[in-house]
Amino acid sequence: MARKAGLGRGLDALLPGNEDGTDSGSWDTGTEEKTDVKRRGLSSKSPNAVVPIAIERLVANPGQPRKNFDETELRELADSIAEHGVIQPVIAADAGDGSYIIIAGERRTRAAKLAGLSEVPAIIREYTDEKRLEISLIENIQRSDLNPIEEAAAYKNLMDFSHLSQEELATRVGKSRSAVTNSLRLLKLSANVQKSLEDGSVSPGHARALLSVTDKQLREKLFKEITGKGLSVRETEKRATALNVPTAEGETAAAKANPKRPPEITDMEEKFISKLGTKVSIDGGLDKGRIHIEYYSMEDLERLYEILGE
Numbered sequence: 001m002a003r004k005a006g007l008g009r010g011l012d013a014l015l016p017g018n019e020d021g022t023d024s025g026s027w028d029t030g031t032e033e034k035t036d037v038k039r040r041g042l043s044s045k046s047p048n049a050v051v052p053i054a055i056e057r058l059v060a061n062p063g064q065p066r067k068n069f070d071e072t073e074l075r076e077l078a079d080s081i082a083e084h085g086v087i088q089p090v091i092a093a094d095a096g097d098g099s100y101i102i103i104a105g106e107r108r109t110r111a112a113k114l115a116g117l118s119e120v121p122a123i124i125r126e127y128t129d130e131k132r133l134e135i136s137l138i139e140n141i142q143r144s145d146l147n148p149i150e151e152a153a154a155y156k157n158l159m160d161f162s163h164l165s166q167e168e169l170a171t172r173v174g175k176s177r178s179a180v181t182n183s184l185r186l187l188k189l190s191a192n193v194q195k196s197l198e199d200g201s202v203s204p205g206h207a208r209a210l211l212s213v214t215d216k217q218l219r220e221k222l223f224k225e226i227t228g229k230g231l232s233v234r235e236t237e238k239r240a241t242a243l244n245v246p247t248a249e250g251e252t253a254a255a256k257a258n259p260k261r262p263p264e265i266t267d268m269e270e271k272f273i274s275k276l277g278t279k280v281s282i283d284g285g286l287d288k289g290r291i292h293i294e295y296y297s298m299e300d301l302e303r304l305y306e307i308l309g310e
Contacts, residue, residue, distance in 0.1 A: 050089045053122040078114035089121040148197045152183045205233035209240045214281040
């Protein structure tokens with residue numbers, strides 16, 4: 001049986017097939033081999049053989065980036081599995097104590113259990129902790145299974161664990177550097193904003209607008225407006241811009257909220273805004289800090305590059 005589409009080229013690269021071209025996702029390993037594997041509880045010597053593993057022996061990967069599973073979607077998948085079976089094998093690693101750690105396919109395993117199955121087809125592999133985390137992350141990203149905060153946290157964990165730069169991480173997971181950077185920035189938001197991102201009550205667009213507000217108190221105030229008044233992303237962006245635009249008195253709302261902010265920083269921020277023609281915020285003081293420059297399209301990014309490269 002040919003393997004069903006779904007893993008994507010990125011994960012396939014981490015889960016290569018047999019050298020002779022045999023499909024590693026096939027569930028046809030031969031009755032004798034399957035019976036022997038099932039009896040002994042061990043994987044086949046072939047690194048790509050598909051073998052039956054009892055669901056009760058499969059345990060969640062502690063590095064699994066996805067923490068929440070939609071019950072409705074699980075039930076729908078369980079109904080499909082009850083009718084058609086598990087088409088794509090689970091990827092697992094021998095834990096050495098009689099159990100197997102799920103590397104890819106926890107959602108399928110949960111759904112199979114709901115469907116009343118006692119075992120699922122699996123490919124047993126040996127992985128380092130780093131590779132387990134990487135594969136789990138890539139599988140979930142390619143299937144859009146992670147909420148924004150889960151994805152950002154997974155990026156950070158993989159960077160910290162593997163000592164990767166943002167550029168190296170972007171290459172590893174098949175994302176653009178800017179996508180990884182914007183995702184990681186979400187972790188700078190307060191806990192209540194992150195929770196709203198997790199449950200979907202605010203969108204990543206809202207979050208990016210909130211991050212453009214340099215003052216944390218004003219950021220929280222804007223967040224309450226988003227949730228209380230149901231502001232759209234566009235409305236939130238306008239409010240965020242207003243909070244950073246100088247008033248008639250020459251101060252931004254953020255500067256008024258933070259009177260200790262050096263006036264030189266406020267003045268330089270205004271110069272950046274005038275020069276670049278976009279939202280710019282400086283977070284820091286006279287000694288050190290960070291400059292945040294907003295862009296809204298690839299063309300806008302190229303325009304900023306040309307200006308900054310002059």
